[in-house]
């Protein structure tokens with residue numbers, strides 16, 4: 001678990017990013033976070049959109065400024081990705097939260113999600129986000145355990161417009177939990 005970092009994607013991550021997308025596509029799941037592949041497998045556009053979101057420039061009206069970070073080791077192998085929304089709109093407050101993440105399918109159940117959320121909370125602290133909202137589908141036991149292990153306190157469960165129950169957790173980010 002040592003030697004893991006959250007980094008902003010740049011050109012040198014192209015091949016790993018493509019390999020990650022290929023692996024993820026075999027699961028049949030939609031990409032999580034969405035921001036890891038906003039443009040259908042186009043890496044150049046991904047870098048461009050990521051920079052726009054980070055700067056809060058030219059983003060759609062229903063989106064907010066956000067950072068997209070890759071979880072990599074010292075050899076730049078890509079283990080996961082996390083999206084950090086720097087503020088909440090109505091949708092994020094109800095369903096999406098500040099932080100969304102996913103772990104490479106072949107690397108799951110090894111503790112990477114917990115580490116990634118912990119590193120993401122440090123970035124939230126840099127952005128003065130004192131209370132971090134993290135949500136997950138109620139059926140997503142792995143994500144719920146990850147959130148609780150990082151100090152998440154369940155506020156409530158709401159029903160997403162698609163009909164699925166979603167749990168809303170708040171993390172007091174003024175104190176470091178890990």
Ligand SMILES: CC(C)(COP(=O)(O)OP(=O)(O)OC[C@H]1O[C@@H](n2cnc3c(N)ncnc32)[C@H](O)[C@@H]1OP(=O)(O)O)[C@@H](O)C(=O)NCCC(=O)NCCS
Nearest residue numbers: 032101102103108109110111112113114136141142143145
């Ligand atoms: C959810 C997800 C991020 C978990 O990542 P991970 O690296 O496998 O999780 P970890 O190894 O850190 O495990 C976290 C906890 O969940 C448990 N867990 C992991 N996979 C699990 C599974 N399939 N079923 C039940 N529990 C599971 C682990 O045992 C661990 O619990 P513990 O700390 O109490 O022992 C990963 O499965 C994923 O990317 N899923 C698809 C995208 C997604 O759902 N993202 C979250 C959106 S809110």
